[in-house]
Structure formats: structure tokens, C-alpha cells
Amino acid sequence: MKKYILKRVLMAVLTLLLTVLVLFLLLNLMPGSPFQSRHLTDDMKQVLYEKYGLDKPILTRYFIYLKNLLKGDFGISMTIQKNMEISKMLSTRFPLSIRIGLQGMLLGTVLGILLGVIGALKHNTWLDPVISAISMIGASVPSFIFALGLMYFIAYKLGAAPLLYSGELPFKSTILPSISLAMFPMSNIARYTRTEMISVLSSDYIKLAMSKGISTTKIILRHAMRNALIPVLTIMAPMLVELITGSMVVEGIYSIPGIGSLFIAAIKSNDYNITISIMFIYTAVYIGLMLIVDLLYGLIDPRVRLGKES
Numbered sequence: 001m002k003k004y005i006l007k008r009v010l011m012a013v014l015t016l017l018l019t020v021l022v023l024f025l026l027l028n029l030m031p032g033s034p035f036q037s038r039h040l041t042d043d044m045k046q047v048l049y050e051k052y053g054l055d056k057p058i059l060t061r062y063f064i065y066l067k068n069l070l071k072g073d074f075g076i077s078m079t080i081q082k083n084m085e086i087s088k089m090l091s092t093r094f095p096l097s098i099r100i101g102l103q104g105m106l107l108g109t110v111l112g113i114l115l116g117v118i119g120a121l122k123h124n125t126w127l128d129p130v131i132s133a134i135s136m137i138g139a140s141v142p143s144f145i146f147a148l149g150l151m152y153f154i155a156y157k158l159g160a161a162p163l164l165y166s167g168e169l170p171f172k173s174t175i176l177p178s179i180s181l182a183m184f185p186m187s188n189i190a191r192y193t194r195t196e197m198i199s200v201l202s203s204d205y206i207k208l209a210m211s212k213g214i215s216t217t218k219i220i221l222r223h224a225m226r227n228a229l230i231p232v233l234t235i236m237a238p239m240l241v242e243l244i245t246g247s248m249v250v251e252g253i254y255s256i257p258g259i260g261s262l263f264i265a266a267i268k269s270n271d272y273n274i275t276i277s278i279m280f281i282y283t284a285v286y287i288g289l290m291l292i293v294d295l296l297y298g299l300i301d302p303r304v305r306l307g308k309e310s
Contacts, residue, residue: 008294019283020069020276024062027272034078034270039303052078061166065273069280075273080265086277088260094281097200097251097258101244104181109236112186114230116193117220123198128167131190144249146178151253165256177250189232196228233296237289241282 035048049055053064066073068279074086081089119131154176155163165173200206209219248260259278266274 005295008291011253011289015287016280016284017066020066020280021062022064023279024272025058027275028058028061034272042065058158060114073279075276076272079269079271080274086274088103089143089274090259090277090281093257093259093262096108096174096256097232097244097247097260100177100181100247100256100258101240103174103178104243104247105185105236105240107178108182108185108239111182113193113232115186115190117197117225119190119194120201121196121220131194133189135194137189138183141183142249143180143184143247144253146183147177147250148251150176150180165257173254173256177247177254178205180250181243181247185236185243186203188235188239192230192232195208196231197224200224200228233293238286240289241257241286244282244285 033045033054034052035045040048046055056064065075072087074083074090077084077086077089115131115134119128122128122131150161151163155161161176162169162173193263206219206224209223210216247258248264250256251258251260262274263278265271266278
């Protein structure tokens with residue numbers, strides 16, 4: 001198991017380094033530059049290129065950037081907030097986006113598993129198509145549509161939540177955005193859980209447990225859920241990253257000063273350092289979550305653990 005973990009960690013590190021290389025090359029090979037103002041002369045642009053090291057060969061710049069990145073230095077902003085350290089810019093924005101994404105994922109996971117289990121237990125009853133319809137709506141309707149609906153009915157009409165993000169009400173201001181983001185994972189987790197639960201409940205070992213007189217609650221919690229949640233874990237990690245990275249539109253609707261607005265501004269202004277830094281963080285979070293999920297397989301299913309050890 002230790003050898004397997006070490007191998008996965010090394011692969012994750014190599015993937016991160018390769019991702020940084022690809023991002024760096026693609027961004028620097030794109031047309032345009034961070035200094036596109038019409039008021040800048042060619043001489044002024046040349047001075048700025050020398051100041052920020054953009055006059056050096058691209059591979060030289062990559063190794064300099066990689067060296068600084070390994071030391072935790074993301075560089076400085078070239079256009080959005082000139083000469084400001086990117087780590088300081090991210091320290092105030094990234095936790096807010098993480099918080100909204102985690103709240104949305106937690107709510108969506110709990111509701112999705114609950115709906116999926118109910119749909120499986122009430123298979124071929126009137127509840128099953130109702131839950132399937134809810135899942136289809138959650139998967140088909142974009143999160144920003146839910147955000148606009150919640151903003152109008154809950155915030156504007158009822159006044160039960162802030163219309164826009166307020167630093168004085170940080171938790172209350174994130175409730176509606178989190179609900180908006182929770183709809184997509186809820187629908188997907190509900191469909192996966194329902195399908196897997198139906199398959200598990202019809203298996204021989206569940207029938208054997210029932211014949212022994214084990215209570216339905218114990219069968220569901222100890223046996224059925226444990227096996228049904230393995231495929232669900234697989235989709236949870238990428239969905240969590242998608243919630244964090246895909247909350248840009250929702251953040252814009254609720255005027256949330258998260259990382260989404262900064263990312264869009266960095267792309268528009270060709271601020272290479274900010275764009276690469278944010279993409280690097282997203283990639284690191286994604287790879288880290290997938291590694292955790294892979295290791296959790298061994299805790300949930302002993303067959304997976306034994307297979308890795310062999």
C-alpha cells in the first residue's frame with residue numbers, strides 16, 4: 001500500500017509540472033501582451049518587458065517561474081493590480097470561492113444520496129419518477145438560472161437573504177449561491193446512487209442478509225450503501241473542482257469577490273502570472289482530490305485494498 005501511495009504521489013507531482021509547462025507555453029504563445037494601452041510607446045513597452053522579464057526566451061522564463069513557484073512565489077500582477085503579490089490577492093479571494101464550493105458540494109451530496117436511496121427503495125412507485133424528474137431538472141438547468149430564480153424570489157420578494165454579497169453577513173450571503181451550485185451535484189449523485197442501490201439491493205448477498213433477519217436499516221447502511229457509494233466517490237472529486245472553478249457566473253450574479261472574477265479579469269488583460277497561478281491551484285486541487293478518492297476506495301471496499309497490496 002505504501003508503494004502504491006508513493007507511486008501515485010510521484011505521478012501527481014509530474015502531472016502538475018507538465019500542466020504548468022503546457023499552461024505557460026500556451027499563454028505565452030497567444031497573441032497580444034499584458035501591455036496593450038494605446039498610450040504606451042514602443043520604448044515604454046520595451047522597458048516594461050525588461051522589468052517583468054518578458055524579453056527573455058520563453059524556456060528561460062519558464063524555468064525561472066517554475067523555480068519561484070516551487071518556493072511558493074506566484075509572482076506579481078502585471079496589469080490588474082500592478083506589482084502586487086499574487087499570493088496576497090489570492091489569500092482574500094480563494095477561501096471565499098472554496099467555501100461556496102464546499103457548501104454547495106456538501107448540500108448537493110447529502111440531498112443527492114438521500115434522494116437516490118429513496119428512489120431505489122421506492123423503485124416502481126410514484127416517488128421514483130418524481131425523484132428522476134427532479135434529477136433531470138437539476139442536471140439540465142444551468143446553475144446561473146437557479147441563482148437568478150433564488151435571487152428574485154428568496155432575496156428580492158421575500159427578503160430572506162441578502163440580494164448581493166455583503167461582508168457584514170458572510171455566511172448568510174453565501175446561502176443562495178451555495179444552493180444554486182448544489183443543484184448539479186445533487187442531481188448527478190442522486191442518479192448514480194439510485195442506479196447503484198437498485199443493483200446492490202438485488203444482489204445475492206443482500207438477499208442472504210435479509211433471509212437471516214437483519215434489519216433493513218442495517219442492511220442499507222452497512223452493506224448496500226457501502227458498495228453503492230464507490231462509483232459516487234468517483235464523480236464527487238471532479239464535481240467539487242467544477243463547483244469551485246465553475247462558480248464564476250454565480251459569483252458574478254451575487255457580486256461575490258471570489259477567485260472567479262479575478263480569473264476572468266486576468267484572462268481579459270493577459271495577466272499571465274495570475275492566470276497560470278489560478279490554473280495551477282485548480283489542477284493541484286483536482287489531482288489531490290482524485291488521489292484522496294482513490295485511497296478512500298481501499299477503506300470502503302476491502303477488495304480494492306487487497307488488490308492494491310497484491
